[in-house]
Amino acid sequence: MTANPRRQLRPTDVKRLNRTWRRNTEGRLALIVESVTGPFNIGSIFRTAAAFGVERIWLSGNATPPTNPKAQKTALGTDRLVAWEGPLSAVEAVRAAKEDGFTVVAVELTGDAAPLHEAKLGGDLCLVVGSEDHGCSPALLEAADGVCYIPQVGRVGSFNVAVATAIALAEARRREWSGKEPPAGE
Template sequence: MKQLRGKPLKDFLKQVQQPKRDLIFILQDVQDPINVGSAFRIADACNVQELILTGISAKPPHPLLRKVARGKQRRVKWSYTEQASDAIISLKSKGFMSCALELTPKSIPYYEVELPDKICLIVGHEDHGITKRTLAVCDMFIFLPMYGKGTSMNVHVSLGIAAYHILHAPRNT
């Protein structure tokens, strides 16, 4: 058995049915360019509509972000706005529901949430998470259960897990 590469790989991936859910990422104050570069790669892999960077998030053309993103920062539509809450409010006016990946008293496990067809997924700062101002405008809150001794994962790892679940979760009918 050998790995698929080049045209055979592209042909193989074209056979996979793409999920029918609109997804946007919002990165609030994600400082580490490795996390942001990885988010661009995840956004490309998930075919997100847009990646919105806010606050003190690392932005292209940061050299480490560019290296980690491997060109995806040129392929993925992205924008910058100062306040994540403003981006969320704007997206709500376009029919999106906001989903914060954060531990709050109202958070439910990511695999138990009923998901709409248009969703923006918000992740926050590596140490401080999502701000209270932003949480105040979010529609739902999810978390990834931790079964080991640690209580958190890298931002981009959590983003990838949640994004793929959102894309492949059953659709409301």
């Protein structure tokens, strides 16, 4: 009799699966989070960043730090798994990312933004997300190497910033992993 393949994985199996995906991941990811003030958004962004292997987050503007107690509730301790610094100005954060070898791409609705699925997301990539109300500042958009947006077909004008971050990070990793063999057991 064979084991049911649809059973939930045990913690040891999950660790083994994640380790295999890590071995198949070469690209570096980073984030600039500009003026995101909602602590639950910050906590979600840090948790998602840790899950996708983001190596550094630069907090810009008046972004809430992950040490905020409400952010901690959502982050569940994952902020200790991702290096972060800030607050920095938007231009300082972009400069730091570029000096560290990252291409900086903002996730924002602008006239020249490429749809996320067509955007250049290869190599060492630093994605930028902006405040819940106003998005990325003009100074940050000017300093970025490129801009992309997440296409939508519904009647809502935008995503929550934490959700948009998760979608963009997932797309960057999906692109890297596409064409590679899935980990054993998939």
